[in-house]
Amino acid sequence: MADVDFYKNLYVYYDAVHDVLADESLFEIVPESWHIIVTDVQNSSAAVAAGKHQLVNLAATGCIVACLNISREREISIPFFFGGDGATIMVPEPLLDECLHALVLHQQNCKDNFDFFLRVDSRPLKELYNQGAVLKITKVRLNELHVSPIVLGDALQIAETSIKKDNREIQLSSFPFNLNLNGMECKWDKIEPPQTNNEILTLIINATKTEWQSDIYSNVLRLLDEIYGEYGMRHPIIPERLNMVDNLKQLKDEVLMKFSSMSWLEMTKSIMRILIGKFYLKNSKEGQRYLNELSLHTESLMIDGSINTVITGSSIQREKLLKKLEQLKESGQITFGYHVSNTSVLSCFVTALDDYHVHFVDGDQGGYTKAAQIFKSKKPN
Numbered sequence: 001m002a003d004v005d006f007y008k009n010l011y012v013y014y015d016a017v018h019d020v021l022a023d024e025s026l027f028e029i030v031p032e033s034w035h036i037i038v039t040d041v042q043n044s045s046a047a048v049a050a051g052k053h054q055l056v057n058l059a060a061t062g063c064i065v066a067c068l069n070i071s072r073e074r075e076i077s078i079p080f081f082f083g084g085d086g087a088t089i090m091v092p093e094p095l096l097d098e099c100l101h102a103l104v105l106h107q108q109n110c111k112d113n114f115d116f117f118l119r120v121d122s123r124p125l126k127e128l129y130n131q132g133a134v135l136k137i138t139k140v141r142l143n144e145l146h147v148s149p150i151v152l153g154d155a156l157q158i159a160e161t162s163i164k165k166d167n168r169e170i171q172l173s174s175f176p177f178n179l180n181l182n183g184m185e186c187k188w189d190k191i192e193p194p195q196t197n198n199e200i201l202t203l204i205i206n207a208t209k210t211e212w213q214s215d216i217y218s219n220v221l222r223l224l225d226e227i228y229g230e231y232g233m234r235h236p237i238i239p240e241r242l243n244m245v246d247n248l249k250q251l252k253d254e255v256l257m258k259f260s261s262m263s264w265l266e267m268t269k270s271i272m273r274i275l276i277g278k279f280y281l282k283n284s285k286e287g288q289r290y291l292n293e294l295s296l297h298t299e300s301l302m303i304d305g306s307i308n309t310v311i312t313g314s315s316i317q318r319e320k321l322l323k324k325l326e327q328l329k330e331s332g333q334i335t336f337g338y339h340v341s342n343t344s345v346l347s348c349f350v351t352a353l354d355d356y357h358v359h360f361v362d363g364d365q366g367g368y369t370k371a372a373q374i375f376k377s378k379k380p381n
Helices: 018-021 046-047 053-073 093-114 125-130 155-168 210-228 247-258 264-283 285-296 317-329 367-378
Strands: 034-041 080-082 088-093 118-124 135-141 147-153 200-206 302-305 307-311 334-341 343-349 357-361
Touching: 018 135, 018 147, 018 210, 018 302, 034 046, 034 053, 034 125, 034 155, 046 053, 046 210, 046 367, 053 080, 053 093, 053 118, 053 247, 053 343, 053 357, 080 147, 080 302, 080 334, 088 093, 088 118, 088 155, 093 118, 093 247, 118 125, 118 155, 125 155, 125 285, 147 155, 147 210, 200 210, 200 317, 200 357, 200 367, 210 307, 210 317, 247 264, 264 285, 285 357, 317 334, 334 357, 334 367, 357 367
Parallel strands: 147 302
Antiparallel strands: 034 088, 034 118, 080 088, 135 147, 200 307, 200 334, 302 307, 343 357
16 A cells, blocks of 8 residues: 555655756655556647647646546546547556546547547566666645656656557456546637737657756756746746636537536536526636636646647747757757647546646647657657
8 A cells, every 4th residue: 555655655746847856856656567558649740730730739738637536536646647549547556447437438429429549558667677667756736725746767658658558448447437528628719828919839848868867957947947947937827917708619628538428417507507607707706716826837847758838928039049059969868748738628538526727738739749840840759
């Protein structure tokens, strides 16, 4: 049971992320009894080009929501990383079968209703460690409300590469597990940057050697602070820019993603939540509090062995940053990819029972997907 509660019991550091990254002694090795689950939308670039970007984001969010609903019911904490077109989730052995079963049901729904294939598979950490992989983790409080996992090592990337190469089909468990996506929402319209003349920059940065990650990522985050300001200053989401969506097709897609078939009862509920939500958010103190907390609960910086971040700033700041990153690339220290857009998109997991909520942001028009394309094209063979 100590292994099951490994992540829950990790110490939470309140220092700046770049300071935590600089000290590898603050990280602990993930137990070999844990597993890495990887999901991603196959040919996501084509799906994004076909105008399915928000659906792809919602499918990725659903992977996290499905596993979180299972883990929270068992009172087990698990780390997860949103990737725009997929997700990486670490789970202890007792959760594996149930999570995989739920994700295969989610996979089937994506194929049946949205005509794209959601790859789902897992790798045991014990197997990856035997291959020489490294996986160390810690937790950092990014602000007064949100704690985020920070990972050093190459195990997550090795698992992802292996899973994409293998294309194994997961068989449904004989146990009566279900898919529960309750709490998943996509009710926000595209979000403009905090400043009118700013843009949204989606970045993926990877150190070329695993042993360099600690120093390089610490220095890159210091560079972001220097050019864009500290974490909160470059955050792409502020309450004033949030507007609830009134697109019936988007609401219909959310219902199909959550319930596998069109339910007019659920569609009516979704529309009513929008109507009530608009009034509640605008006219109540609780609604204003929720809006103010939303950006604090939004995952705009993830470090899973790479830096993945969505930030806002000016084109001048971007050009300055990219010049520095190119210098690091030319010196053989990093590979990176990026995408620039005018807005960002948000998908969410909100539970009414205990007021838990977490939000996943991506650059519009396939931010992480397009950044990954550039990243792969620049990556040395």
